[in-house]
Structure formats: C-alpha cells, structure tokens
Amino acid sequence: MEDQFFLSDATNMMVEPIRNFFATLFLASIWMLIHVHFLLNHIDILLAVIVLVIVIKTLVVATVVKGFRSNNKTSLLVGMSLAKIGEFAFVLLSRASNVHLLEGKLYLLLLGTTALSLAGTPTISFALASIQLSYLKLPYFVLNVMLMMKVYPRQQVGGVKADMMAANELNVHAFLQSSSKTVSQNLQILLGGFETKTGEQWLAFRNDGKYSAADYAKVKSEKMSKLGGKNSWNPFEKELTIKRRRFFVIKLLHGALCGLAYMHDHDRLHQSLGPASVVLNTVDEKDAAYLVPRLRDLAFSVDIRYSQLEEGSGALSEGLWRRASAAGAFTPMEKRAFGIADDIYEAGLLFAYLAFIPFCEAGIMDSLSLQRLLESTFRLDLEATREYCLADDRLLEAVNFLDLGDGAGWELLQV
Structure with missing residues (x-):
C-alpha cells in the first residue's frame, strides 16, 4: 500500500508539468477570443454581472444545501465556496453560440464576464474568505488551503x-x-x-508533505529487499540508484541541520529530533533537487535564553536539566551549552539512521538496534563500528556512503 502511495506521488509530479502546459494553452486560447475594446467599454456592466452571478449562485446553492437539512451557516458556506464562475462556462457559451442561442454582444458580454471572473479568482477568493471569517465566525481551516x-x-x-x-x-x-x-x-x-x-x-x-524521513527510509529499505541480490539487479541501475540515494540523504540531512541551526540561533532547542520529526515535500529520489526537509514536532522545545534559564525550568524540560546537572552543568551558560550539545547528539543519531536504514535491506537494521550498536556495543567507537560493518556484506553500502570524502561521513558522525 505504501509503495502505491509513493508511486502515486511520483506519477503526479511527472504529470503536473503536462497538466500545467495544457492549462496554459487553454487559458491562452480563451483570451484570444476576448475583444479588449469591448471589455474596456463595458467594464462597469461586466463587474456588475460578476457580482450578480456570485450572489445568485450563492443563494441557489445555499438553498439546495439547506434542503438537505443543513444549518444556515453550513449552507451559506457551501454556497459561497461554489459561487465563482468555472471554466466549463466557456464550453457552454461556445455551444450556445454555435446553435445561435446567443447573439454577438450577449455572447461577448458573458464571455468577458467569465474571463474576468477567472482572472480575478484570487481577489474573489480572498474577499469570500474574509466574509467567511468576519461574519460567519468560521475557523480558518475551512478555506481553500492545504x-x-x-x-x-x-x-x-x-x-x-x-x-x-x-x-x-x-x-x-x-x-x-x-x-x-x-x-x-x-x-x-x-x-x-x-x-x-x-x-x-x-x-x-x-501541508508541505505527508511523508517523514522515517517513511522514506522504511520504503527504500523495503525496495532494497525486493530488488534482491546482486545477480538480479542491473549493476548500472544499481550504481545510478545508489548515487541518487546518497544525494537525497545528504540533502535531507543538510536541510534538517539547517532547521536545527536556525532554532539554536533563535535560542530554542528541539529536544525530540528524529526520523519521524522531519517532514519531506517529496520522496522521489529523482526530484532530490526540489527536496525541502522541514522540522516539526516542537512540543518539547526548550527556551534557552539566559533570562529563562535563570528563572528555572518548566515541567517539559525537567528531564533535560536533570541530565545537565548530573553532567555537572549548573550555570546558565553551562546548561545552555549542554542543551545544544544534546540536540546535536540527537542529530547525530538521525544521521546514523539515514546513513544505514535506506542503504540496507529491511530487517537488517532498525533505529533501536543501530543506537544499541553505537552506544552500548561499541560505546561510540566509530572505528570499531566501521570494522564490524565491513565484515557484514549487508551493511556494505552504508559503509561506502560514510566513506565518501575520505571518511567525511564517519568524521561528521563522530562530531
């Protein structure tokens, strides 16, 4: 099921440029039918007709919805949401003109009204949204926003x-x-x-994306399993896939670290950084150039301004400052440094997760086993960790990824 969702997203991304092209072609052809001088000479009538159409459509739709036993507020909201003139009006006008149901001036008037309505859609939508918020007392989430x-x-x-x-x-x-x-x-x-x-x-x-870094890693790990062994995988395709994956993971990590650095620059800790707390706008590795990772889940974020550190800790940060005290951090400056270091340590675990999980077959490694391997088994000795991973062919791609740039990945992980 998850593969189908990811395939759907990838298909939409490929189809969207074609859809935009035909939409542009459609609108351009419509404007070629418009008589500019006629619009300018009858602009007052056209605007009045637009207002009249919106009012009539609102009342008609609201009446229909009211007939299904909806309350007045819901009926009016639906009516206002469907009040704008749609593109299908051009098709109806064209057919009416072809069968001589509309004379020349009336056809141009209705054509101009529809065109102006489409051109003014952002302004009309904003005006309707303001009415919804001001007079209907509706929460913002009913508006046309993802x-x-x-x-x-x-x-x-x-x-x-x-x-x-x-x-x-x-x-x-x-x-x-x-x-x-x-x-x-x-x-x-x-x-x-x-x-x-x-x-x-x-x-x-x-809504900047519905998948997290954890979702991405899980799906890519499962795909590694489905592709099977080396004999069943085209070596050229494998090389290209691994290169794309490396670039995607590097950009993902870079974006997450930029978001964390922004928070630290503004005196805030994240305190729950992990694969599930990074949301992605795309999971297609071919679209890595457009990837924008975003940090979320700031419920445990901590204010590390010196004034706040001197006043005392809140209930959500008690655990952090208890660990800070156990580590010998008592002054506001020491506690601030400890908090930032703790966030960076979580970022290191996120990096380790992204360096291993997407490059391994499903079931070989997970978040908890990876953390135990680093912290308990090898006690953060990355040289010993590397030697251990080299001995396991199933972890070879993860080691190769961390070996890039003369071991730059291991050095960053050590930091």
Whole structure:
C-alpha cells in the first residue's frame, strides 16, 4: 500500500508539468477570443454581472444545501465556496453560440464576464474568505488551503501535560515565525490553532508533505529487499540508484541541520529530533533537487535564553536539566551549552539512521538496534563500528556512503 502511495506521488509530479502546459494553452486560447475594446467599454456592466452571478449562485446553492437539512451557516458556506464562475462556462457559451442561442454582444458580454471572473479568482477568493471569517465566525481551516492538522487530547484523557505540549508547540512556532524577517524554510509553518468545546487542542500546519524521513527510509529499505541480490539487479541501475540515494540523504540531512541551526540561533532547542520529526515535500529520489526537509514536532522545545534559564525550568524540560546537572552543568551558560550539545547528539543519531536504514535491506537494521550498536556495543567507537560493518556484506553500502570524502561521513558522525 505504501509503495502505491509513493508511486502515486511520483506519477503526479511527472504529470503536473503536462497538466500545467495544457492549462496554459487553454487559458491562452480563451483570451484570444476576448475583444479588449469591448471589455474596456463595458467594464462597469461586466463587474456588475460578476457580482450578480456570485450572489445568485450563492443563494441557489445555499438553498439546495439547506434542503438537505443543513444549518444556515453550513449552507451559506457551501454556497459561497461554489459561487465563482468555472471554466466549463466557456464550453457552454461556445455551444450556445454555435446553435445561435446567443447573439454577438450577449455572447461577448458573458464571455468577458467569465474571463474576468477567472482572472480575478484570487481577489474573489480572498474577499469570500474574509466574509467567511468576519461574519460567519468560521475557523480558518475551512478555506481553500492545504493543511496538516495535529490534535492533542483533552485534559481528561491526556492530562495537563497534553495542554502544556500544545501550548508550548504553538508558542515556539509563533516565536520562530515572527522573530526574523526571513523564516527558515526548513521548519514546518504553523498557520494557527483552536480549542474545541470538548477541550481538544488542534494545531493547523501548512501541508508541505505527508511523508517523514522515517517513511522514506522504511520504503527504500523495503525496495532494497525486493530488488534482491546482486545477480538480479542491473549493476548500472544499481550504481545510478545508489548515487541518487546518497544525494537525497545528504540533502535531507543538510536541510534538517539547517532547521536545527536556525532554532539554536533563535535560542530554542528541539529536544525530540528524529526520523519521524522531519517532514519531506517529496520522496522521489529523482526530484532530490526540489527536496525541502522541514522540522516539526516542537512540543518539547526548550527556551534557552539566559533570562529563562535563570528563572528555572518548566515541567517539559525537567528531564533535560536533570541530565545537565548530573553532567555537572549548573550555570546558565553551562546548561545552555549542554542543551545544544544534546540536540546535536540527537542529530547525530538521525544521521546514523539515514546513513544505514535506506542503504540496507529491511530487517537488517532498525533505529533501536543501530543506537544499541553505537552506544552500548561499541560505546561510540566509530572505528570499531566501521570494522564490524565491513565484515557484514549487508551493511556494505552504508559503509561506502560514510566513506565518501575520505571518511567525511564517519568524521561528521563522530562530531
């Protein structure tokens, strides 16, 4: 099923340029039918007709929806959402003109009305959205925007901690998105949030992708298994696939580290960095040039401004500062340095995950076994880890990836 989803995304990416081409050709051909002088001479009538059509369509659709026992607010919302004039009107006008149902001036008037309506779609949509928000008191997520919704359970189910996590994630995103003129492209964008009558906390994010780095690694690992051994895999195809995978993983890691660096520059720790907390806008390795990884899941983010460190820790950061104290970090400067180092250590585990899982067959290595191998078995001795992996042919591609640039991957992992 997951392979089908990824194949669907890849197909959409390939078809989209063709779709855009034909859409451009369609709109260009429509404007070739428009008489500019006629539009200019009758602009007042055209605008009045557009307003009239929107009002009539809104009332008609709202009446139909109301007939299905919907409330007034829902009926009016659906009516306003379908009020704009669509492209199919050109087809109807063309057919009506061919059978002489419309005379010349009326045809040009309706044609101009439809064209102006399409050209003004952004302005009309914004105006309708403003009416929806101002007069219907509707939450923003009903608008024509692609969103990713995240919910925290009500206090009776998730406890006080769930409310604290929701509030913290909301505040951190608000701070990071307003603290600079240039917001990092490697952070997921929060659009807003609200609380339901039952106490659930909802956060709405811009939908910049539905797959995480964990999803990507899992699917690529499964595909490595399906491709089978060396004898059943075209060596030239294998070489090209591995090169693309290396480039994709490097760009993925670079984007995640840029997002983490942006957070540190703005006095925020991530504190839950992992493969599932990096969302991707594409998982097609052929489209690696367009890949934009974004960090998400900032519910445990910690404020490391000196003023906050001097005031004391909150409930969500107690574990971090307990470990800091155990490591001998007591002053605000020491605690800040410890927190940043802890985030970087999590980034190292993320790098190790991305260096091994996508390059190994499914079941050979997972996140927990990899962490145990590094921390418990070899106690972060990467030379010994490399020797161990070299002895296992199933881990050879991961070793080759880390060996790039005279072992630059191992050096980065060591840092």
